Amino acid sequence: MPTMTAAQQRAQAKADYDAFLAQCPSRQLLDRISDKWVTLILAALGSDGPRPGAGCEGGPRSMRYSELSRRLAGVSQKMLTQTLRSLERDGLLTRTVTPTVPVTVSYQLTGLGLSLQHLMSSIKEWAEANMDEVLANRESYDAPGG
């Protein structure tokens, strides 16, 4: 059997996996990435990174743990650490330890992580752009007789 190209492999995987099915691993992956902290971590690491279609020199930005912690206002240390570890395990980002005193730990999106970040940034932007409309909808839903 001839080797499949990367694009063919992804098309095959799309046919093999169906997130509507409870038992499908892609349902679990969808659950994993459907998380506001995942969206915000990817957005933080992806901002100022290369745009799709732009040159790839430079690559995605690298951020230290402490920078991420400040950027994601309100995240607990436990939640941030857990989420970063699971994103590293899934291959969406890399963790680099530099032996300074104290050690510096930094995170950077992989190509796979960047591909998801490009999709997710549109969701974050949608939430910000449509907030007024959603708030108005809630008000009329909650109004007496609404």
Place this chain on the structure above:
Amino acid sequence: MPTMTAAQQRAQAKADYDAFLAQCPSRQLLDRISDKWVTLILAALGSDGPRPGAGCEGGPRSMRYSELSRRLAGVSQKMLTQTLRSLERDGLLTRTVTPTVPVTVSYQLTGLGLSLQHLMSSIKEWAEANMDEVLANRESYDAPGG
């Protein structure tokens, strides 16, 4: 002050809201929509619906509660009911009760819901298309010395 167009209003809202901030309502909206059941409900109601750029005749499909419940394998009644109610409250879908015996309850995406669905379908497809790569990454992460 001249009235803003819808596009100008959305641009203004994007400047006003920042999901990185814990206190911003858009953080809470992002949390609300970052949910696998939201993704799957929107995907179910959006499938076979009009494609962006295609004609709008027909509008998005309508599905009965029982159909949705079957399509989203493994969802509990409580979770499905709660998620549908919050999507209705946010104005992402409409709920229609037809006085048959027994009554028929059906759900349909609004324009706002469709706009989110178009973004979210790409996330579901990403999860299905990259599942093999993520599984391989997990295996090497979990391997001894990995």
